[in-house]
Amino acid sequence: MKRTAPKTPSITVSDVARAANVSKATAARVLGGYGVVSDTIRADVMAAAKALDYRPNELARSMTTGRSGIIGVVVGDIENPFFSLAVRGISDAARAAGFNVILANSGERIDVEKAAVRLLIGKRVDGLIVTPSESRDISHLRDIHRSGRPLALLDRALPDLDVDTVTVDDRGIAMRATRILVDAGHRNIAYVTAVDAEGHEYRDLGQIYTSSVRERIDGFLTVCREAGIDRPERYVRLGATSPAETRRVADAVLSGPDRPTAILASDSVIALEIFKVIRQRGLRVPEDISLITFHDADWTSVTTPPITVIDQPVYALGKSVAELLIRRLKGDPRPAERLILPTSIFERGSVGPPSNAIVKRA
């Protein structure tokens, strides 16, 4: 009386078989939709299943077949619109192919990422899509490969890992964006990214283990140097990992002795916070400071002025990587593909000539 069985015993194939007066094997054939069964028996089994309200146990099914119908996805931060849009692309492509998605957040921390990958492998996902937070330690990604499960990389490539990868031309597009600023006359341009490094100070590219960001900084610095800017790396700022940290970084950038006249933000979350700080300090965009950001987030077109952005094909990025993975899941033997999607820049109103151009010449 006190404790009735806590587990609701669910209806199994055997139950249905018994009710339909057939063997377990036959009921399984009907219910599982395989093998050969006569129409009469099929109808009987179906009727029994309906009467008992039979629901297949996908877990048991997965265990014998070895396939779970689940794609594991590990991204840096779902809250970032970049990732939530990419995940949407992945989900849509997955559902279209009959797969489901199980999502994990790494918070851009390698240990969390490793744990997530381990867990997803344990859950026997059919394949994984990862946004690797670091290029240094990829042993867990190698493990995936070794376990026979296909892996695909989203937004960040790993030269050492020969798997399907979908990215954009980060270096090239960073160059184009930087050139827009240089052409407008800017010589003091800051690059702000969430990626952090030991010492929190940028020294050289070797510190940056997030491939996309390294590419971007490389492109940024290249154009700066071409333009004859002295030590442009002074203006590379790391560690904008949260809104609070971003405000700190932005404050430091904007209050320093020689304040940059333009900022290139590595993602829209950072840009939004920077924009707020700029406003707070009573500065104007673009009169006092020009701003370009990666990712055409929804808000960038409604500010005054609207923000010039690098429009990454985020949804397509997610959709493509999922399609690549699914192709592999279906046994495609082609060698790993590295897809680079085209990216454009929407020039809006946040870039103008540098504020101190006249001052300096005076």
Add this chain to the structure above:
Amino acid sequence: MKRTAPKTPSITVSDVARAANVSKATAARVLGGYGVVSDTIRADVMAAAKALDYRPNELARSMTTGRSGIIGVVVGDIENPFFSLAVRGISDAARAAGFNVILANSGERIDVEKAAVRLLIGKRVDGLIVTPSESRDISHLRDIHRSGRPLALLDRALPDLDVDTVTVDDRGIAMRATRILVDAGHRNIAYVTAVDAEGHEYRDLGQIYTSSVRERIDGFLTVCREAGIDRPERYVRLGATSPAETRRVADAVLSGPDRPTAILASDSVIALEIFKVIRQRGLRVPEDISLITFHDADWTSVTTPPITVIDQPVYALGKSVAELLIRRLKGDPRPAERLILPTSIFERGSVGPPSNAIVKRA
């Protein structure tokens, strides 16, 4: 030579047992962390496991234990920042308790929602969190309950379903927001929502099957009537289901014969689109039209003027509902709880006196 075994045979408990010269049961005890084993044997088994790189098959584990460690979540639209933030809250709470989250999108369509629920039950999730898209057809939610799995409702209550539910006081907060507009002098106020109904035209509350929205409209109309506004339901606009549809609705609202002087938007995605249309038409906020929206989305504070918003505790909403579910998962026998989280309004700059106040009086 042609096709080597496609399945990489993974290391099982038996393999480890064999390597460590113990029985399968003993190896399982060590690897599964249950039962009693001597330190010597434990060390042996661990060593063997490490040497073979053993990875437990969570699927098999789940099958015998009946627990999968997964919480299934079905939301309307992950792309909507409201949901992505709520999901973040759910994920954080879930991870803290050792659970994982599997996410499904319903696109606010009841058939998709049903399919998703069915699938998640099949996958033997331990419990579900659902944002029911309709209050009419909840048979699938009853099924969950019947299957013995706990269910918790997020953001939308169902009077007929006695399960843990976390919402906000939609009616009350809609009343407060409407009152702000009424007090500012507005008498023509539009309410725009994504929810659609047969005929796409609002007639009465009976058409609205999304509880939160029904509550809101109810609150909105109540205050309008208190203020002596004639037939306020004329201004309830349905069907802003996508950016394109929202633009269509906004255009209709703003170009009609008697244009409202204020708009209350049911979510931030809608508000953003409306804001864009207002701008496009050369109208000003709040001089020509006042605007209040549900959800303090990131962009609402950086527009000119910043938008007055209803600040729902979205992250807490997700976190709380997950905690409630987990409590139940751990066997809490308390009766179902209906949590209503406090909500506030951030008054910013998007509300002013109605533009035609003077005109009308003239």
Add this chain to the structure above:
DNA sequence: AATCAATAAGAGACCGGTCTCTTTGAAGAA
């Protein structure tokens, strides 16, 4: 009418864990 092939249904192993029940062996009590 007898043989054979094809079709439909049944029996039971298997997947990789968990878990109950049984057996073993050594320490402690009488």
Add this chain to the structure above:
DNA sequence: TTCTTCAAAGAGACCGGTCTCTTATTGATT
């Protein structure tokens, strides 16, 4: 010394499906 007691390890059933192999039945073939 013998019996009891208990910790530690082993044996094997079980979860709910899939799938191979075997058996029974039917129709076609000669």
